[in-house]
Amino acid sequence: MLHVFLKLSILLFSFLIHDVSGATSTNDPPxxxxxxxxxxxxxxxxxxxxxxxxxxxxxxxxxxxxxxxYIPMTECKLEKSTDKRLSHQECAQYEFIDSDLRDVHFKCKNPGLVDYLCADNANNIGKVLGCSDCYP
Structure with a gap:
């Protein structure tokens, strides 16, 4: 009886090892x-x-x-405001505007849903969100 128990234990243990090693060594692409x-x-x-x-x-x-x-941006001014002060913003939503090549800028909406216009400067260029779970 002990002999049968040992054989069953070894068999079950080998199945467990196979499942664990199979789950950790995946060939799925990133x-x-x-x-x-x-x-x-x-x-x-x-x-x-x-x-x-x-x-x-x-x-x-x-x-x-x-x-x-969000993407951090500098030289942002409050949209539709006469206040000319500039600020740093965390843009949760954004759009690159280049319809008039003399006025290239970013539209930015921070997490508080406040709209800003941010400069097209070296600090702001190239910062974009990337998404992995998408379809066209």
Whole structure:
């Protein structure tokens, strides 16, 4: 009886080892990150990510830049205000505007849903959110 118990134990243990090693050694490719370099807009638990002339519908929880769901921008002024003071903003939503090449800028909406216009400067260029769970 003890002999049968040992054989069953070894068999079950080998199945367990096979399942664990199979689960940890996956050959799945890393997720594709879609760069939202033109526009990023939050739509509830989804996000609209525009880059390379393609608009993608993404899971908002899959969109990040350096561990944050916003991009930091400098030289921002309150939209539709006569106040000329500049500030730093955390832009949760943004759009790159270049329709008039003399007035290239970013539209920025911070997490408090306040709209700002941010300069097209070296600090702001190239900072974009990337999303991994998207479809066109």
């Amino acid at each position: 997720p594709v990150i879609h760069s939202c370099n033109t526009k990023f807009r939050i739509l509830g638990d989804r996000a609209e990510c525009t880059g390379a002339d393609v608009v993608r519908n993404c899971a908002y929880k899959s969109c990040w830049l350096a561990g944050h769901q």
